[in-house]
Amino acid sequence: MDSWSNKSMSKPRIAVIGAGLIGLSAAVCISETIPTCSVTIISDEFTPNTTSDVAAGMLIPHTYPGTPIYQQKQWFKETFDYLFAINNSSEAPSAGISLVSGWQIFKTSSSAELPFWSDIVLGFRAMTEMELKKFPQYRFGQAFTTLKCDCPSYLLWLEKRLKGNGGEVHAKRIANLWDLQNNYDIVVNCTGIGSRQLIGDLKIYPVRGQVLKVHAPWLNHFIRDGDGLSYIYPGIHNVTLGGTREKGSWNLSPDPNISKDIFDKCCALEPSLQKAQDIKVRVGLRPSRLAVRLQKEILVQGEKKLPVVHNYGHGSGGFSMHWGTAKEAARLVGECIATLQDSLSKAKL
Numbered sequence: 241m242d243s244w245s246n247k248s249m250s251k252p253r254i255a256v257i258g259a260g261l262i263g264l265s266a267a268v269c270i271s272e273t274i275p276t277c278s279v280t281i282i283s284d285e286f287t288p289n290t291t292s293d294v295a296a297g298m299l300i301p302h303t304y305p306g307t308p309i310y311q312q313k314q315w316f317k318e319t320f321d322y323l324f325a326i327n328n329s330s331e332a333p334s335a336g337i338s339l340v341s342g343w344q345i346f347k348t349s350s351s352a353e354l355p356f357w358s359d360i361v362l363g364f365r366a367m368t369e370m371e372l373k374k375f376p377q378y379r380f381g382q383a384f385t386t387l388k389c390d391c392p393s394y395l396l397w398l399e400k401r402l403k404g405n406g407g408e409v410h411a412k413r414i415a416n417l418w419d420l421q422n423n424y425d426i427v428v429n430c431t432g433i434g435s436r437q438l439i440g441d442l443k444i445y446p447v448r449g450q451v452l453k454v455h456a457p458w459l460n461h462f463i464r465d466g467d468g469l470s471y472i473y474p475g476i477h478n479v480t481l482g483g484t485r486e487k488g489s490w491n492l493s494p495d496p497n498i499s500k501d502i503f504d505k506c507c508a509l510e511p512s513l514q515k516a517q518d519i520k521v522r523v524g525l526r527p528s529r530l531a532v533r534l535q536k537e538i539l540v541q542g543e544k545k546l547p548v549v550h551n552y553g554h555g556s557g558g559f560s561m562h563w564g565t566a567k568e569a570a571r572l573v574g575e576c577i578a579t580l581q582d583s584l585s586k587a588k589l
């Protein structure tokens with residue numbers, strides 16, 4: 241009899257490691273799609289101290305070169321539809337979800353490809369001559385309406401929803417997945433960049449991002465340079481100005497020169513930002529990987545087995561993809577439960 245067969249599967253116990261966007265959304269989705277299980281989040285950091293709190297929270301996907309495009313499109317569509325429904329409900333302000341229209345602008349039209357997500361966001365079209373007059377240095381642009389999450393509000397709302405479903409939250413650093421084996425049947429790994437140390441995945445690396453969060457409530461249109469290095473994203477509580485992408489840097493200290501550079505570039509795009517107030521600097525490490533890792537793994541140690549569902553490596557696109565990947569993680573957890581129940585009933589024969 242292996243160690244699985246000793247456990248009662250009447251209420252499968254699921255541990256989700258990580259309380260960033262990916263852990264919280266996976267935990268909520270599991271608790272809602274498999275209501276017979278218990279879900280516990282275990283994490284060493286919580287909002288407002290996660291990478292997910294630093295993000296702009298825009299639904300504008302980046303492409304993962306190692307994940308098939310049809311898969312990315314599906315995750316984005318599921319995420320967009322889910323957040324659009326929240327946006328259209330009375331929950332929108334407490335969840336921190338808003339619709340935002342704006343422009344992605346390019347210095348040359350040849351660099352402006354039609355993105356794979358153009359038919360998922362709303363009203364995607366080429367910018368008119370009139371709109372482009374605002375940006376004399378730019379030749380071409382795309383106008384569309386998408387969704388934005390106010391990151392800390394959305395994380396708190398997810399946590400509240402999880403607790404409302406009976407889920408629990410514990411503060412703890414996990415050094416070894418096997419430490420969870422006695423108390424849980426299945427582990428869901430949503431540790432982001434922490435997966436490099438926790439499970440030794442050397443394919444995940446940090447891409448440092450520094451942003452400014454400013455008070456400029458008159459702004460309601462987003463502006464994104466197509467190079468992804470300058471953006472102005474108005475949200476419910478503040479405007480996020482970005483940004484930087486420093487591959488391989490683990491430095492979490494804000495750099496004042498970079499802050500000045502971000503501010504100057506954003507003011508060049510939107511001069512009224514000179515009047516912005518309450519400027520705060522935030523730095524986060526994007527958990528980057530060629531492909532999101534979303535798969536089952538059965539860890540084996542002698543007679544013992546521990547089913548793990550990995551869900552990490554969302555890089556620059558966690559907000560854009562999170563509900564689609566949470567649904568897939570929940571489906572994989574369901575498969576693990578079916579395997580455990582099958583092994584339990586065989587052991588009883």
Ligand SMILES: Cc1cc2nc3c(=O)[nH]c(=O)nc-3n(C[C@H](O)[C@H](O)[C@H](O)COP(=O)(O)OP(=O)(O)OC[C@H]3O[C@@H](n4cnc5c(N)ncnc54)[C@H](O)[C@@H]3O)c2cc1C
Nearest residue numbers: 258259260262285292297298414432434449524558559560
């Ligand atoms: C500047 C910036 C702007 C961004 N803007 C956007 C955007 O506009 N749109 C978009 O889609 N994406 C954006 N992103 C990307 C997005 O922030 C990430 O994809 C997303 O936050 C990843 O979420 P996560 O939950 O995997 O990671 P995290 O938020 O880092 O959460 C990981 C969690 O795991 C916990 N953990 C790690 N190791 C352990 C351990 N050993 N034991 C216990 N707990 C552990 C951590 O404490 C944390 O709670 C941006 C990122 C940055 C840096």
Ligand SMILES: O=C(O)CCC(=O)C(=O)O
Nearest residue numbers: 296298464468471483556
């Ligand atoms: O790239 C963007 O425009 C959105 C912000 C983001 O995803 C990032 O900075 O990683």
